Amino acid sequence: MKGQWKRFLLLRGVELAALVLLAAVPLAITNPFALALLTLLAIYGILLIGLDVTVGYLGQVNLGHAAFLGIGAYCAGLTVAILGWGMPAALAAGFAICLALGALLALPALRLEGPQFALATLSFSALTTTVINEWESLTQGAQGLQVARPPVLGVALAAPGFYWLCLGLLALVWMAMRNLLGSRWGRAFEALRDSPIATDAMGVGTYRHKVIAFALGSSLGGLAGGLYAFNFQYLQPQSFTYELMVILLLGVVLGGRKSLWGAFVGAALIVLLPNLLSNRLLFQIFSAIGLGLAVFAAGRGLAKKTTKPFQALAPVVATGLLLVGSLLVANTEDWRKAIFALTLFSVVVGLPEGLMGFAAAALTKVFRIASAPLPDAAQLESVLPARAAGGEPLLELHQLMRHFGGVHAVDGVSMTVSAGHIHGLIGPNGSGKSTAVNVISGLYAPSGGEMRLRGKPLPVGSLFKVAGCGIARTFQNLQLFGELSAIDNVMVALKDVFHTPVPLVMLGLAFNEERQARAAALTLLQLVGLGARARVRAKDLTYGAQRFLEIARALARKPELLILDEPAAGLAQPDVAELVKIIRRVHELGVTIVLIEHHMDVVAELCDVVTVLDGGKVIAEGPAHVVKRDPKVIEAYLGAVATEVAQ
Amino acid sequence: MDFSVIAQMVVSGAFMGLIYALVAYGFQLTYATSKSINFGQGELVMVSAFFCLTLTNLGLPYWLMVPGGLLFGAVMGLVVERTAVRLALEQQSEGWILLTIILGLLFFSSAENIWGRDDRPFPTPISADPMQIFGVDITPLEISVAVGVFAIMGLIELFKRKTLLGKAFEAVSADRDAAELMGISATGTVMLSYALSGMVATVAGILVSPITTVGPTMASALILKAFSVAVVAGLDSGFGIVVVGLVLGALESLASFYIGSGWREAPGLVLLILALALRPTGIFGKAVIRKV
Numbered sequence: 035m036k037g038q039w040k041r042f043l044l045l046r047g048v049e050l051a052a053l054v055l056l057a058a059v060p061l062a063i064t065n066p067f068a069l070a071l072l073t074l075l076a077i078y079g080i081l082l083i084g085l086d087v088t089v090g091y092l093g094q095v096n097l098g099h100a101a102f103l104g105i106g107a108y109c110a111g112l113t114v115a116i117l118g119w120g121m122p123a124a125l126a127a128g129f130a131i132c133l134a135l136g137a138l139l140a141l142p143a144l145r146l147e148g149p150q151f152a153l154a155t156l157s158f159s160a161l162t163t164t165v166i167n168e169w170e171s172l173t174q175g176a177q178g179l180q181v182a183r184p185p186v187l188g189v190a191l192a193a194p195g196f197y198w199l200c201l202g203l204l205a206l207v208w209m210a211m212r213n214l215l216g217s218r219w220g221r222a223f224e225a226l227r228d229s230p231i232a233t234d235a236m237g238v239g240t241y242r243h244k245v246i247a248f249a250l251g252s253s254l255g256g257l258a259g260g261l262y263a264f265n266f267q268y269l270q271p272q273s274f275t276y277e278l279m280v281i282l283l284l285g286v287v288l289g290g291r292k293s294l295w296g297a298f299v300g301a302a303l304i305v306l307l308p309n310l311l312s313n314r315l316l317f318q319i320f321s322a323i324g325l326g327l328a329v330f331a332a333g334r335g336l337a338k339k340t341t342k343p344f345q346a347l348a349p350v351v352a353t354g355l356l357l358v359g360s361l362l363v364a365n366t367e368d369w370r371k372a373i374f375a376l377t378l379f380s381v382v383v384g385l386p387e388g389l390m391g392f393a394a395a396a397l398t399k400v401f402r403i404a405s406a407p408l409p410d411a412a413q414l415e416s417v418l419p420a421r422a423a424g425g426e427p428l429l430e431l432h433q434l435m436r437h438f439g440g441v442h443a444v445d446g447v448s449m450t451v452s453a454g455h456i457h458g459l460i461g462p463n464g465s466g467k468s469t470a471v472n473v474i475s476g477l478y479a480p481s482g483g484e485m486r487l488r489g490k491p492l493p494v495g496s497l498f499k500v501a502g503c504g505i506a507r508t509f510q511n512l513q514l515f516g517e518l519s520a521i522d523n524v525m526v527a528l529k530d531v532f533h534t535p536v537p538l539v540m541l542g543l544a545f546n547e548e549r550q551a552r553a554a555a556l557t558l559l560q561l562v563g564l565g566a567r568a569r570v571r572a573k574d575l576t577y578g579a580q581r582f583l584e585i586a587r588a589l590a591r592k593p594e595l596l597i598l599d600e601p602a603a604g605l606a607q608p609d610v611a612e613l614v615k616i617i618r619r620v621h622e623l624g625v626t627i628v629l630i631e632h633h634m635d636v637v638a639e640l641c642d643v644v645t646v647l648d649g650g651k652v653i654a655e656g657p658a659h660v661v662k663r664d665p666k667v668i669e670a671y672l673g674a675v676a677t678e679v680a681q
Numbered sequence: 682m683d684f685s686v687i688a689q690m691v692v693s694g695a696f697m698g699l700i701y702a703l704v705a706y707g708f709q710l711t712y713a714t715s716k717s718i719n720f721g722q723g724e725l726v727m728v729s730a731f732f733c734l735t736l737t738n739l740g741l742p743y744w745l746m747v748p749g750g751l752l753f754g755a756v757m758g759l760v761v762e763r764t765a766v767r768l769a770l771e772q773q774s775e776g777w778i779l780l781t782i783i784l785g786l787l788f789f790s791s792a793e794n795i796w797g798r799d800d801r802p803f804p805t806p807i808s809a810d811p812m813q814i815f816g817v818d819i820t821p822l823e824i825s826v827a828v829g830v831f832a833i834m835g836l837i838e839l840f841k842r843k844t845l846l847g848k849a850f851e852a853v854s855a856d857r858d859a860a861e862l863m864g865i866s867a868t869g870t871v872m873l874s875y876a877l878s879g880m881v882a883t884v885a886g887i888l889v890s891p892i893t894t895v896g897p898t899m900a901s902a903l904i905l906k907a908f909s910v911a912v913v914a915g916l917d918s919g920f921g922i923v924v925v926g927l928v929l930g931a932l933e934s935l936a937s938f939y940i941g942s943g944w945r946e947a948p949g950l951v952l953l954i955l956a957l958a959l960r961p962t963g964i965f966g967k968a969v970i971r972k973v
Contacts, residue, residue: 142954146957146961148778149775150957150961152720152778153953154957156908157909157950157953158950161946161947161951164943164950167943280782280786283779344767363794368794371787371789372786372790372791373790375786376787378783379783379787382776382779382783
């Protein structure tokens with residue numbers, strides 16, 4: 035309990051102290067230049083928190099954020115200039131327009147990954163600049179737009195007042211985003227990054243989460259844009275181009291991704307950058323410090339063999355170039371872009387976690403901040419209520435087909451899975467087992483045939499919809515959310531726990547359901563024997579533990595039907611024995627199981643009925659010991675000669 | 682509106698479109714082997730063009746300058762691969778997107794400071810005097826663009842099909858793991874593809890510069906259109922990029938004439954976003970089956 039208070043005091047206390055300190059500055063210092071920098075810091079802070087949602091949480095390279103800043107700025111400026119709105123309404127307009135445009139852009143972009151996403155956002159940003167430049171009747175084009183700072187609720191804001199407004203908004207955004215990103219939403223965003231397929235299969239829905247994340251990030255860009263407009267009171271299209279985008283990315287990456295403090299540090303850096311570049315001595319000092327750090331890190335990394343030579347040496351070369359350049363070049367301002375490039379390069383290669391990622395790890399150690407405590411595990415009955423299953427037909431396949439061009443991977447499979455059974459699905463490699471499962475679970479749409487669950491047609495071609503019907507699955511090639519801890523992996527999939535609407539989540543009122551969810555997830559982890567490893571990142575778990583974690587995650591869906599796709603593949607013998615126990619336990623709770631497996635002993639031990647596939651067709655069905663002697667099955671596995679020998 | 686004006690617009694635009702197709706071809710080469718593209722390819726075109734200009738100013742004849750430029754392009758391609766791509770590919774991350782952008786920025790800034798911010802003419806022995814063909818003015822320079830683009834693309838395609846090294850290239854494109862098991866170095870092949878891509882960028886620079894002049898800003902003008910071409914056509918169709926390049930070049934030429942020169946880029950960008958929304962694999966691309 036003491037550790038918890040210490041954690042709370044340190045984390046929240048530092049935030050509060052920083053806020054009070056920042057708010058007190060105008061009372062003590064009247065230097066207008068310092069105040070202007072602090073105002074910009076608050077604005078860029080909001081902007082970068084927004085960018086971090088896509089870059090950090092969604093893990094996508096977003097090149098459109100500068101454009102959203104511009105849209106927000108012009109929108110707020112124009113509503114004041116043309117419609118005569120007050121500041122709150124104008125800011126809200128910038129926020130809302132960017133929310134809508136962000137959602138609109140995310141709709142096409144949501145199917146895209148990596149380079150395509152970067153391209154979509156890049157072309158959006160180029161298009162935005164073109165429109166702002168060319169729509170002269172509205173935006174005054176390249177001439178620039180004068181924006182008066184309107185009063186807030188009848189009060190004209192001087193510099194300190196406007197600064198307090200920006201700071202207050204930053205604090206609000208900070209609080210809302212901290213609560214949101216720490217909730218199921220943040221987890222879903224991260225899950226989406228690590229495995230979109232599993233996110234859909236766990237019924238979370240990549241579609242809406244990607245749209246929401248992108249729209250949310252963009253709307254913060256719009257809000258920052260409004261403040262930007264009222265801060266500078268003059269807008270130009272060329273302020274929001276590619277160069278600003280690179281600077282923003284520099285801020286997020288250098289500050290540290292997936293971190294509010296990282297965004298803040300990044301914003302501070304961006305604000306100070308022009309001053310840093312114009313003062314040669316200061317720049318030389320910073321380059322020298324950078325080089326020193328890079329050399330130190332390289333030496334340590336190489337000595338401990340934790341980093342590869344390239345990763346160690348490239349930042350040294352880059353920062354070395356910076357230092358040499360700072361000594362030789364006549365005007366550092368001319369080389370601005372090269373300086374950004376070299377700095378960003380050193381950080382991306384040498385310090386991928388950013389300054390705050392690095393600092394957070396160090397501070398946690400120094401202050402011995404304990405991780406947030408886990409609640410007591412919930413009762414298994416409350417998490418996974420036992421179902422009565424009486425052997426009635428649960429899943430019926432009729433003449434199911436899936437063709438890939440000329441390959442008939444599944445070619446007319448009919449089978450019935452009875453409720454409460456463990457139904458084995460076996461067959462040699464390439465017999466169509468995995469394809470069949472992928473069709474049932476909605477990854478592929480069938481080429482023909484029918485699927486029914488409890489007599490009702492099953493949705494086709496959508497993992498998300500099938501997951502909603504009470505079917506959960508695991509994956510032959512693991513699809514865990516690698517960066518999330520084991521317990522978070524389970525919590526992502528947890529069904530029927532999260533009801534709090536987004537606004538309340540942002541206000542921090544979801545702690546009750548968070549605690550319940552954590553307790554329930556812990557129960558499921560204990561069920562598969564991972565209770566002690568709840569906080570380990572999924573990608574750091576052993577291979578066997580990862581397989582069990584997939585089962586726990588699928589169980590979080592409280593499924594009626596659980597499909598296990600080769601759960602024993604690659605497991606060591608003790609783990610196989612453990613797996614058999616886990617499957618039995620799950621079965622006792624009344625969950626119907628379809629088990630695809632190569633280990634015949636596992637199948638024989640567990641399954642009530644076994645269906646054998648070969649060449650996409652059912653060749654035998656029955657109890658395991660009967661199927662095992664079927665000549666057609668022996669032939670499929672061992673060839674025709676073996677059948678003769680056996681006879 | 683006069684039909685001959687439209688025809689003139691379409692034809693001149695289409696020749697520019699071939700350049701976009703060639704830059705897009707540079708994306709395809711590296712995408713085939715490593716599923717990565719150089720976001721700084723436009724800067725590569727620009728830097729190579731400046732380098733060739735310097736060679737010419739040093740007194741090198743055109744036909745010696747070209748191989749010199751090609752060598753430079755290949756080396757720059759290798760630099761991109763080594764510094765920006767390899768690490769990210771080893772970590773199976775998409776860090777290469779950011780890193781190639783960063784490298785492009787470095788090239789841009791270096792070019793600005795070494796060669797200046799102004800656009801400069803690029804001398805060429807090929808005449809720019811128009812000839813009338815079916816009532817449309819065509820310059821030998823434009824014809825040289827078409828010849829150059831098809832020559833380099835044809836040569837590389839021949840290389841991929843007829844030589845052992847080229848077949849290794851195709852093997853890695855088809856299945857990287859299987860190719861490695863057969864003793865082909867995937868890293869070496871990715872390096873080769875980046876070197877080839879750099880050479881293609883140089884050719885694009887040499888061909889386009891006499892028409893547009895050389896300047897730091899040519900990078901961003903080219904890259905967005907090349908992206909559009911590559912994405913709309915699909916990142917694996919050589920035939921597709923030529924078709925889309927021609928169409929896009931003609932479209933933007935018409936757009937800048939009818940709507941205004943500031944809107945020149947708009948059709949490409951709109952097409953790009955539409956293509957990404959409706960058919961992310963491109964018009965001529967193959968659909969990919971997700972596997973788990």
